Amino acid sequence: MREIRNVTRTVFAQRRIEAAEVLFVFGSVQGDWDGWSERIRAGWFQRVILTGETGPSFTERGVPIALAMRDELVQRGVSPEQFLLQTRSTNTLEDVTMSLPLLGAPLSIAFAAKSHHSGRCARTLRRFFPDIPLLAHTFDAVYDGEPVGVEDWHLRPIGREMVMGEFERINQYSARGDISLFE
Numbered sequence: 001m002r003e004i005r006n007v008t009r010t011v012f013a014q015r016r017i018e019a020a021e022v023l024f025v026f027g028s029v030q031g032d033w034d035g036w037s038e039r040i041r042a043g044w045f046q047r048v049i050l051t052g053e054t055g056p057s058f059t060e061r062g063v064p065i066a067l068a069m070r071d072e073l074v075q076r077g078v079s080p081e082q083f084l085l086q087t088r089s090t091n092t093l094e095d096v097t098m099s100l101p102l103l104g105a106p107l108s109i110a111f112a113a114k115s116h117h118s119g120r121c122a123r124t125l126r127r128f129f130p131d132i133p134l135l136a137h138t139f140d141a142v143y144d145g146e147p148v149g150v151e152d153w154h155l156r157p158i159g160r161e162m163v164m165g166e167f168e169r170i171n172q173y174s175a176r177g178d179i180s181l182f183e
Contacts, residue, residue, distance in 0.1 A: 004154050011166045012150040013118035013136035019044035020110035020135050022103060026095050026121050027052020027065040028114060032139040036112055037076035039137075045110065048078075049102050051086045051095040064088075092117075093178050096124050108133040114141040116148045116163050120170050126180035 023036070023045040040048055055065035064087035074080050086099045096103075103109070109129060113121040115138040122134055140149040146158045153159035173179045 007163060007167050008150060008153070010170055011119045011163050012115055013113075013122040013134075013138065015115070015118075015138045016110075016135040017137055018110065018135050020108040020133070021046050021106040022109045023048045023112060023137070024096075024099070024103070024109050024125070025050045025069060025112040026092060026117070027055060027069065027089070028117075028141075029055055029057070029065070029068070030114065030139070030141050031069065031072065031112065032137070033072045033076055035139075036137065037073045037078045040073065040078050040082060047084055047102075047106075048082055049084045049086065049099055051089055051099055053088050054090045092120055092124050093173070096128060100128065103129075106132060108135065110135040110137050112137045112139075114148070115139060115150055116141065116153065116159075116166055120166055120173070120179065123170065123174065123179040123182070126182070127178070130180070 050066040050069045052065035057063040057065055057068035066085045066087045070080060070083050084102045086102060089095045089098045109125060109132065111121055111125060111134060118136050118138045122136060125134055140147040143158045146156050148159045148162050153163045174181045
């Protein structure tokens with residue numbers, strides 16, 4: 001039980017759905033499209049940055065994941081002019097490093113990510129923004145009909161696989177200095 005708590009604290013960032021200067025969306029085919037679009041339309045963020053090249057949309061159609069995410073949000077009523085796009089990154093660290101010119105020096109960042117990926121996302125942002133609030137706008141991803149969430153990830157094989165993979169990556173990337181050791 002102690003190991004489950006340790007892994008959970010490491011892998012899952014504490015969810016905080018609040019307004020921020022920037023909404024930074026890590027590339028994903030899954031997302032809280034309805035929630036994010038509602039908050040964007042309500043003016044919660046001065047800037048919205050969508051990141052990423054690789055993903056099924058790129059593999060299948062040559063469309064970077066950042067553009068596929070933009071399309072999901074535009075379908076929900078968000079103006080395409082509201083987005084800053086970074087379409088070249090192929091991993092979480094590149095999502096941030098290649099977006100630094102778009103990020104500038106924000107006072108706060110809300111980041112959108114799968115809940116089981118949020119710890120690594122937070123630590124990656126923390127490396128470059130050590131002193132500002134980071135607000136996790138997370139959602140539970142679903143694989144083959146099984147959600148992977150903070151409360152019950154350890155009860156299903158897919159949850160254990162996804163979360164333990166993130167735990168290993170966080171430890172590996174922290175050790176080599178790619179991400180902050182602490183969120």
